[in-house]
Amino acid sequence: MNVSIESAEGGVSVARSHGRLDFGASAEFQKALEAAVAAKPKGLVVECSALEYVSSAGLRAFLVAARAAKAGGVGFAACALQPSVMEVFEVSGFSKIIDVKTDLAAALAAMA
């Protein structure tokens, strides 16, 4: 698992996540997203096209980051989820509390 934060157009930050978001990776993932939110971008998009796996520990990290973003007035979205990861988001109800977009362009457009 690794996550890298980059700046995109319009003051939005993009977190690109790779690999497996399991119990062992969730703390580092959460810290990276919280730091990205604390920098007060207009929005934070978690780009998930290379994210292969997520468990409940990973979902918790998403939830903590999404709450921090909401509290800080920062937009928050996830995009480009692989089918298995999307299934976990849907089954858990997270697709209803986290804005999920089909790809990065759609997520950026929604925050513009």
Add this chain to the structure above:
Amino acid sequence: MSHSFRVEATSDRLPEANAGLDAWWSGAGLPTEARFAFELVLEEIFMNVVMHGSPPEGSPCVVEVRLERQGEQVAMEIADDGLPFDPLAMDDPDTSAPMDERRVGGLGVYLVREMMDSVQYRHSEGRNHLIVSKSVG
């Protein structure tokens, strides 16, 4: 033909448990895309045992994973010698609650139930046994 392996229930051994599943899965020639749900179940139950299974004093308990394929059905039994705990007795989380009210407790077990075709629990001979199965065809 069934296969089993044992892993000590500590959080740093989760990758070892997962590697045991992956090795069997590949060897059995099962479709990779169907493995996700079993990896998820193994992590959720293994971490439950790590968090709640071992007595506060004393050595960590041991998880035994047994895998079996019958046609297009894969069955996985996760047994541990920790404190008796029936995960199926837990209340479901409210998956329609708004973000601020969303509680994260119970989410792992809920995923286990939803991602599998069948989930059973029994306590016998001093061990917890969770048996799950799903069609991978």
